[in-house]
Amino acid sequence: MTWLAETMMLSHGWRRFLMLMVAGAVAATSAPPVFFLPALFIAIPVWIWALDGAERKHSLLGRIFGPAFAIGFGFGLGYFTVALHWLGAAFIQQGDIFLVLMPFGILGLAAILAIFWGLGSALAHLMWTGGWLRIVTFTATLALAEWARGHLFSGFPFDLIGYALTGNDQLMQLASITGTYGLTLIAILLATTP
Numbered sequence: 163m164t165w166l167a168e169t170m171m172l173s174h175g176w177r178r179f180l181m182l183m184v185a186g187a188v189a190a191t192s193a194p195p196v197f198f199l200p201a202l203f204i205a206i207p208v209w210i211w212a213l214d215g216a217e218r219k220h221s222l223l224g225r226i227f228g229p230a231f232a233i234g235f236g237f238g239l240g241y242f243t244v245a246l247h248w249l250g251a252a253f254i255q256q257g258d259i260f261l262v263l264m265p266f267g268i269l270g271l272a273a274i275l276a277i278f279w280g281l282g283s284a285l286a287h288l289m290w291t292g293g294w295l296r297i298v299t300f301t302a303t304l305a306l307a308e309w310a311r312g313h314l315f316s317g318f319p320f321d322l323i324g325y326a327l328t329g330n331d332q333l334m335q336l337a338s339i340t341g342t343y344g345l346t347l348i349a350i351l352l353a354t355t356p
Contacts, residue, residue: 170208171215174229179236182212186240193245193321197329206353209237210300213287226284234283234307238276239269245321246272275311275318282307297354305347312343324349 173181189205191198216229246268253264286303290296304323312319324345327333337345 166208167211170211173212173215174217178212179232182209182233182236183240183243185209186237186242187244188240189237189323190241190244190321192323192326194325194328197326199326199329202323202326202349202353203356205237206350207356209233209283210297210354212237213283213290213296213300216287218287226281226288228284230287231280231284233280233287235273235276235280237283238279239272241279242272242275242321243269246275278307278311279304297351301347301351301354304350305343308346309343322346323353 170178170181185205185208188201190201192201212233213230216233219228249268249271250264253260253267282303285306286296286300289299289303291299308322308324311317312322319342322342322345324337324342324347327336327345327349336348340348
């Protein structure tokens with residue numbers, strides 16, 4: 163585990179982006195219909211470690227759309243590409259006429275949704291500290307990004323991170339108290355603990 167943490171902290175450029183896409187794809191297996199909850203505990207720390215090693219830009223615009231944004235965007239692109247696999251069914255309804263458009267549709271939507279996670283990651287990195295407060299900051303900003311994704315521009319609240327906790331009847335009952343966005347906050351906080 164130490165090797166993975168050091169690798170993520172020291173990586174940069176396309177290698178970091180590719181590793182984050184893979185980590186995001188792994189995290190997507192925690193969502194329905196697979197519900198492999200341990201995937202969150204493996205993948206989300208990779209995102210944290212990447213932010214720990216992210217370079218800080220001097221300008222505000224560089225800090226918002228710099229490495230921290232790319233880290234969240236890469237993770238989100240991997241996550242949403244796998245989690246939105248079910249959209250592919252719409253492209254095969256009419257036979258193979260629209261099949262060639264399927265990668266563009268799924269990757270395009272995944273990229274749009276990943277922008278929210280990129281902005282959440284950049285916001286967390288603006289307030290990044292070296293201690294345990296970075297976990298709370300990350301959790302709050304990512305939960306805020308998920309809420310924004312579900313409400314802004316008519317919203318697209320599919321495949322929230324909190325849905326990973328709905329594979330178990332007992333954990334699903336938390337939604338009656340906290341709602342799906344509360345489940346998302348809890349899921350992120352639990353996944354960042356390693």
